[in-house]
Amino acid sequence: MTAHRPSVSFEFFPPKSPEMEDTLWDTICALAPLAPAFVSVTYGAGGSTRERTHTTVSRIVSEASLTAAAHLTCVDATRAEIDTIARSYWDAGVRHIVALRGDASDPDAGYTPHPDGYAYAVDLVSGLRDVADFEISVAAYPEVHPEAQSAAFDLDNLKRKIDAGATQAITQFFFDNDVFLRFRDRVADAGIEVPLVPGIMPVSNFTSMTRFAAMCGASVPAFLADAFRGLDDTPYERRQVAIELASRQCRELQDAGVSQFHFYTLNRAALTRAVCENIGVAAGGAEPAMAEMAR
Numbered sequence: 001m002t003a004h005r006p007s008v009s010f011e012f013f014p015p016k017s018p019e020m021e022d023t024l025w026d027t028i029c030a031l032a033p034l035a036p037a038f039v040s041v042t043y044g045a046g047g048s049t050r051e052r053t054h055t056t057v058s059r060i061v062s063e064a065s066l067t068a069a070a071h072l073t074c075v076d077a078t079r080a081e082i083d084t085i086a087r088s089y090w091d092a093g094v095r096h097i098v099a100l101r102g103d104a105s106d107p108d109a110g111y112t113p114h115p116d117g118y119a120y121a122v123d124l125v126s127g128l129r130d131v132a133d134f135e136i137s138v139a140a141y142p143e144v145h146p147e148a149q150s151a152a153f154d155l156d157n158l159k160r161k162i163d164a165g166a167t168q169a170i171t172q173f174f175f176d177n178d179v180f181l182r183f184r185d186r187v188a189d190a191g192i193e194v195p196l197v198p199g200i201m202p203v204s205n206f207t208s209m210t211r212f213a214a215m216c217g218a219s220v221p222a223f224l225a226d227a228f229r230g231l232d233d234t235p236y237e238r239r240q241v242a243i244e245l246a247s248r249q250c251r252e253l254q255d256a257g258v259s260q261f262h263f264y265t266l267n268r269a270a271l272t273r274a275v276c277e278n279i280g281v282a283a284g285g286a287e288p289a290m291a292e293m294a295r
């Protein structure tokens with residue numbers, strides 16, 4: 001049974017080249033009519049995309065009629081530098097920050113806090129609260145963050161981020177809904193009352209997704225491998241399977257009372273748009289404005 005129209009948000013990464021920027025802009029044009037609650041732009045590992053993230057978010061704010069959120073991490077920057085970036089977002093009209101610890105740019109190096117920086121996401125959330133009255137999202141891990149001392153420590157870390165002023169949590173992607181629903185129960189038992197938004201990753205490339213999932217500590221159930229087996233050279237069938245699986249995942253979550261979804265779009269519109277339409281997120285009346293914007 002499908003419930004009310006869910007609220008959706010879309011995550012993009014900042015483009016590296018003019019061609020990628022065109023692709024992103026086409027994607028934004030294709031997804032904007034779905035009237036997302038917000039769209040967010042990631043911040044590269046090691047803070048490597050500081051300018052590109054800023055440029056992309058600013059362009060979304062100034063040219064698209066969409067609410068934009070900027071991801072911001074603690075990596076390789078002093079508190080003063082991060083506060084300055086946050087202030088410049090506020091001045092550019094950005095009211096929502098996704099506050100993260102981030103990872104080292106060299107994955108083998110491990111994370112070391114900057115001596116004058118915010119050590120963990122919780123510290124960044126507190127710092128942002130002093131900069132301006134942002135809406136703040138933080139990350140949550142249904143399968144536990146890979147570096148966490150324990151599941152209990154990780155849950156407590158989430159609670160501390162909320163107590164420091166975060167207004168919602170967005171999860172790492174997952175494919176087993178029971179994992180999310182058990183986590184949602186533990187989050188509620190911990191007294192966390194802000195929205196817990198599941199991160200949904202429609203799978204466009206099974207092989208690269210499994211590599212990425214291993215890095216993030218997200219498990220890949222056997223049914224996914226079975227569904228994509230033998231489809232490497234049949235992009236149309238692969239796409240249909242991807243849409244069907246992600247739609248089914250969202251529908252099951254809707255039946256369990258979930259009404260908000262955050263989509264990891266990988267800067268591509270087709271899968272996310274098809275899944276949204278399958279779960280009752282129809283295109284509204286924003287097409288003309290976006291056509292104008294695309295010129």
Ligand SMILES: Cc1cc2nc3c(=O)[nH]c(=O)nc-3n(C[C@H](O)[C@H](O)[C@H](O)COP(=O)(O)OP(=O)(O)OC[C@H]3O[C@@H](n4cnc5c(N)ncnc54)[C@H](O)[C@@H]3O)c2cc1C
Nearest residue numbers: 042043045071100101102120121139145147148154170172
């Ligand atoms: C929705 C979402 C969006 C993301 N966007 C980006 C992005 O744009 N750019 C990017 O680089 N990465 C991004 N990430 C990845 C994220 O940066 C990594 O997962 C990172 O390793 C942890 O970030 P965090 O904010 O969860 O960190 P934290 O909440 O600070 O936690 C990190 C780890 O440290 C542990 N910990 C916390 N406090 C302490 C302490 N005092 N002592 C010891 N251990 C502690 C936690 O249990 C956890 O294991 C995103 C992740 C998600 C889920």
